[in-house]
Amino acid sequence: MDGESDRSSFWKKNLKTVPGRPSPKREAKNSSKSKTPGSTSFQDFQASVSDAWEMDDDEFCIISATENTRISKRVSQSAALNVLNTHRNTAEIDVSSSERNNKPHIAPEPNTVKISRIPGRPRQLHYYNPPQEEDNESKLERFEALLENPPSLQELSKMSWSGIPVKVRGITWRLLSGYLPINIERRNGVLERKRHDYWTLVEKYYYTEHDETNRDIQHQINIDVPRMNPSIALFQQKTVQIMFEHSIQDNYVFAQVGIQKKVLQLEELIKRVDEVLHKHLKRHNVSYLQFSFRWLNNLLTRELPLRCTIRLWDTYLAESDCFATFQLYVCAAFLLYWKEDLMQERDFQGLLLLLQNLPTQSWTSSQISMLVAEAYKLKVMFADAPNHLLSNSGDS
Amino acid sequence: MCSKDDEYDYLFKVVLIGDSGVGKSNLLSRFTRNEFNLESKSTIGVEFATRSIQVDGKTIKAQIWDTAGQERYRAITAAYYRGAVGALLVYDIAKHLTYENVERWLRELRDHADQNIVIMLVGNKSDLRHLRAVLTEEAKAFAEKNGLSFIETSALDSTNVDMAFQNILTEIYRIVSQKQIRDPPEGDTIRPQNVEPIDVRPTINPDGSRKQCCQ
Numbered sequence: 001m002d003g004e005s006d007r008s009s010f011w012k013k014n015l016k017t018v019p020g021r022p023s024p025k026r027e028a029k030n031s032s033k034s035k036t037p038g039s040t041s042f043q044d045f046q047a048s049v050s051d052a053w054e055m056d057d058d059e060f061c062i063i064s065a066t067e068n069t070r071i072s073k074r075v076s077q078s079a080a081l082n083v084l085n086t087h088r089n090t091a092e093i094d095v096s097s098s099e100r101n102n103k104p105h106i107a108p109e110p111n112t113v114k115i116s117r118i119p120g121r122p123r124q125l126h127y128y129n130p131p132q133e134e135d136n137e138s139k140l141e142r143f144e145a146l147l148e149n150p151p152s153l154q155e156l157s158k159m160s161w162s163g164i165p166v167k168v169r170g171i172t173w174r175l176l177s178g179y180l181p182i183n184i185e186r187r188n189g190v191l192e193r194k195r196h197d198y199w200t201l202v203e204k205y206y207y208t209e210h211d212e213t214n215r216d217i218q219h220q221i222n223i224d225v226p227r228m229n230p231s232i233a234l235f236q237q238k239t240v241q242i243m244f245e246h247s248i249q250d251n252y253v254f255a256q257v258g259i260q261k262k263v264l265q266l267e268e269l270i271k272r273v274d275e276v277l278h279k280h281l282k283r284h285n286v287s288y289l290q291f292s293f294r295w296l297n298n299l300l301t302r303e304l305p306l307r308c309t310i311r312l313w314d315t316y317l318a319e320s321d322c323f324a325t326f327q328l329y330v331c332a333a334f335l336l337y338w339k340e341d342l343m344q345e346r347d348f349q350g351l352l353l354l355l356q357n358l359p360t361q362s363w364t365s366s367q368i369s370m371l372v373a374e375a376y377k378l379k380v381m382f383a384d385a386p387n388h389l390l391s392n393s394g395d396s
Numbered sequence: 397m398c399s400k401d402d403e404y405d406y407l408f409k410v411v412l413i414g415d416s417g418v419g420k421s422n423l424l425s426r427f428t429r430n431e432f433n434l435e436s437k438s439t440i441g442v443e444f445a446t447r448s449i450q451v452d453g454k455t456i457k458a459q460i461w462d463t464a465g466q467e468r469y470r471a472i473t474a475a476y477y478r479g480a481v482g483a484l485l486v487y488d489i490a491k492h493l494t495y496e497n498v499e500r501w502l503r504e505l506r507d508h509a510d511q512n513i514v515i516m517l518v519g520n521k522s523d524l525r526h527l528r529a530v531l532t533e534e535a536k537a538f539a540e541k542n543g544l545s546f547i548e549t550s551a552l553d554s555t556n557v558d559m560a561f562q563n564i565l566t567e568i569y570r571i572v573s574q575k576q577i578r579d580p581p582e583g584d585t586i587r588p589q590n591v592e593p594i595d596v597r598p599t600i601n602p603d604g605s606r607k608q609c610c611q
Contacts, residue, residue, distance in 0.1 A: 223416055227438040289472065293440065302440065349444075353445070
């Protein structure tokens, strides 16, 4: 084959003119370079994405009538409620007694979000503004009260575990992730220093695309990033794409050995907690890699609507080790959630089509709350059995 | 789940391979659901779909595995070549590099797939006429030299998509049924549930002809 052609000039010429194909790198680089480093551009960015976060974000406690019957069938609700309540109660700070008597989060709400679905077919996500519940108000108040004074990180984690109100999500994520210091007086100084450090690093490492050694990887990244989640406007913003681009560069590992290990651990875990489901999958030659690789590789972002991913991250950030181990239990709970449907599938095709196209389009925070509660239960159950994930039997 | 879709005479596993961004997932969605998405997501690992077609009054169910084209998933995707009786090796007619990499993909198949796998070279995005970077004749000659079938397709405007799958499935069917006549299998016939590697003859058709498509 003819390998003589000048690849780079060839690509650029083509890429520019083809709609829906990856956008040329050149533009992205120039736009980012022309930006003045500093708080102005950061604030611009923040302002420009804030709507994307809110548009899509529903508060917890919303549950559709159809989904509700499904949950009560599926999950042992009392156990999950216990976990939720434990978290809620321990997260309570000094609030009035009336607020203490709030109903549990998962109280049924006759709010129907009917989204039709064709089986075996991924669907565009639908956005809607769910009605607010009075419970939100009190939760927000509790958060605001806690955030007003230097909060204890432990208290904040506890309260965040069951979901963070939109209004205080930004600040809470920054505190939980260690980006902002707890001490209010120190925040401005630290923030200024961190941004300064950041821009220094940008100058030093950002423009690596001219490196000959990186050209292949850079080429692949330029193809991948725009295709990550094309239906969501946020992911099509230049700034967001550039952020992802550099994140991919930093975390690129051939063959994803770590993720493959997690897939094995997931299999071991399911074998332990639900042998019936495990055997059902095995009987039909479904391997865990075929469906859970994407779950673990993309942290379930491909399987869940964006609003649910954001809600999931409230819990992830509130977990003590972030989500290094918790993610595994969430994936296990996610698989177990579909057990009933999976058991009804009688062949390999049916199982795999379902597992690769799970109908979560109408999911809200409620389902995520149940999911993390179930995951928490699994985690606690296995906390005293450190060897439970050791994979010595390999394939079963 | 006992829909009519589940009744078939043959089940063939086919893999879609090729560089990322050449349109593998859209070829699959066009064939199995008649859908096309200009802004499709990149495939993570492998994705899966099926469709049945009729050949000689027999129902052939294609179990198609759409693999991620990215280098970094190669270790994962290679595992899916096992048991495949057909491969659609896709490149983008508007991106010469994706055509240059066809040789690398053939090597991948040689290393990981059954040696008798039927391979069809597919030049996709034939709608991008003004951007064509790979000549039809050149690709056709390359395919002939390497014993591959060849077709150009457009998942966007549907050109030849059904034809590509029809051709490769028919080719596999002919080889398998020829084989059954020549040396009858130990069982009665090929069992529908059986997805084990079928001993497929070399990719040249018995009569020496080649299914081709010309624009």
